[in-house]
Amino acid sequence: MKVLKILFILIFFSSFAYADKNMKIGIKGKENEVSRIIKVVMYDNYYKPNSFQIKAGETIKFEVENAGMLVHEFNIANKMMHMKHQPEMEKMAENGILLAFSIDKEKMKKMAKMDKTMGHSHSNSVLLEPKEKGSIIWKFDNAVNIEIACNVPGHYQAGMIAKADIN
Numbered sequence: 001m002k003v004l005k006i007l008f009i010l011i012f013f014s015s016f017a018y019a020d021k022n023m024k025i026g027i028k029g030k031e032n033e034v035s036r037i038i039k040v041v042m043y044d045n046y047y048k049p050n051s052f053q054i055k056a057g058e059t060i061k062f063e064v065e066n067a068g069m070l071v072h073e074f075n076i077a078n079k080m081m082h083m084k085h086q087p088e089m090e091k092m093a094e095n096g097i098l099l100a101f102s103i104d105k106e107k108m109k110k111m112a113k114m115d116k117t118m119g120h121s122h123s124n125s126v127l128l129e130p131k132e133k134g135s136i137i138w139k140f141d142n143a144v145n146i147e148i149a150c151n152v153p154g155h156y157q158a159g160m161i162a163k164a165d166i167n
């Protein structure tokens with residue numbers, strides 16, 4: 001009984017901590033609130049620059065370009081969210097949507113009708129083919145423990161992670 005109680009407390013608090021961390025990554029920002037534009041170039045498998053100095057509450061527009069040979073993602077989240085997102089990306093790869101050098105957008109559209117996660121439309125991330133450009137506007141609010149990373153299978157493990165210091 002005692003064990004059960006401890007287990008319950010552990011589960012309760014770990015899920016609470018998770019929800020709390022989730023909220024602290026900030027929110028999708030508005031174009032008219034952008035205070036700074038940062039250009040980011042993605043290579044195989046790293047970002048340039050790979051660290052960002054951000055003021056709490058700042059709204060930043062990241063203009064992202066994929067200059068690599070591989071498909072890459074620029075995803076603003078925290079470590080736990082990346083861990084959760086990676087199986088989705090693996091599933092996209094298994095289904096032939098996410099290929100090493102391209103994205104099958106037709107297949108993506110079709111499969112997204114059955115499974116929303118296969119559409120990869122997240123406001124905190126942009127997934128780009130080689131030579132493609134995209135952007136994200138992000139309001140950092142009281143964000144903490146931010147990790148910007150690529151969740152294309154194997155890339156996170158290869159170190160495709162950028163740091164963001166929020167002060």
Ligand SMILES: [Cu+2]
Pocket residue numbers: 045071072073150151152155160
């Ligand atoms: Cu990548």
